[in-house]
Amino acid sequence: MNKENIHFTAAEETFFKLIRLALFTSPDCRVRISKEEWKEVYDMACKQAVAAIVLDGVELLPPSEKPPTDLLMPWISLVQHIEKRNRQMNRLAVMVCDKFKREGMGNVLLKGQGNATLYPRPLHRTPGDIDLWVDAGRKTLTRYARKYNPGAEVLYHHVDFHVLKDAEIELHFTPSWMNEWPVNRRLQRYFREWKKLSLLHRVELPEGVGEIPAPTLEMNRIYLLIHIYRHLFDEGIGLRQLMDYYFVLLQPCDEKARAEAVKVLGRLRLKRFASAVMYVMQEVFGLPADRLLLPPSPGRGKRLLHEIMLAGNFGQHDRRIRRQAGETPSARFLRKVRRNAMFLGDYPSEAAWSPLFKMWHYVWRAAHGYLPEKRKPTAGHDRPE
Secondary structure (H helix, E strand, C coil), rough: HHHHHHHHHCHHHHHHHHEEEECCCCCCCCCCCCHHHHHHHHHHHHHCCCHHHHHHHHCCHHHHHCHHHHHHHHHHHHHHHHHHHHHHHHHHHHHHHHHHHCCCCCEEEEEEHHHCCCCCCCHCCCCCCCCECCCCHHHHHHHHHHCCCCCEECCCCCECCCCCCCCCEECCCCCCCCCCCCHHHHHHHHHHHHHHHCCEEEEECCCHHEECCCHHHHHHHHHHHHHHHHHHHHHCCCHHHHHHHHHHHHCCCHHHHHHHHHHHHHHHCHHHHHHHHHHHHHCCCCCHHHHCCCCHHHHHHHHHHHHHHHHCHHHHHHHHHHHCCCCHHHHHHHHHHHHCCCCCCCCCHHHHHHHHHHHHHHHHHHHHHCCCCCCCCEECCCCCC
């Protein structure tokens, strides 16, 4: 896709402007859009799972430039629901982390409520699932999960652990992976190194709920970028995940730490993608140039932003990647390979290795009894992995 053919509408430009306003990276309060365009902005904020942050920007507008009341009231109601849900998730996160620790399994809470602590208003980050990186082997964790859920699905990096009514839990053997096998081996070595410090790194959740173990900034400078990369390839990615990364990059980082991060990005073949993300960091969020890890790539960056705006949070709004009812494993494989082929020009190595990894992954899961039980086929999007 040629970057010159990508244009953003007045509603999209306003959406970006309100994000920068909320993050105090731009003082521009001039908004001149119609009621219908305001509806588009609200829909985008919901689609990208950043409704509360965008409303923070709306609150800073002059009264004459704010959206109509009949749109503003449900927006406020949605944000109140997000705050309530965050309070619930904070309590659950502390409870789950403490439970595993008491059972002799150290753990680290990936993304989620830990990331929210970096936000100016932590309760305004739209919450997701509980992703727990447990200091235990794959066989041990799988046996543990299947005591509660006999048919629990096992993927390369996690096992489902559906024991709570109010939240989905994934028990991670490793935080993520790369399709290119030699690079993945390097990545797993880095994760083993980062785990030692992350198990000891605790952050305080809002309102005195308690503490949770969370990845160090050193790890998150790489891991959150990989998380974005994985979702781009596997199901689509939204701005909420990019915003998490923005707040990590905003934290103090000396030249030695920055140089180490860039070195790791090079070893993991992530510099191209990182440069695209740096473009989004500046264009959408207004990240200062001295906080960037690498120079931005406008071409790849604009194509990435176009994908983000099409896909929405975890690709849930992207009609190009919808699963059809009754889709066979081979049809799903071909659909995903065709999608990943779109990224051959920008990220050739990861895209080229994608079908090889997917074939190996399926055979490996089948051989170990990790495939899910047969379910009634339905149309929709693939579950987040």
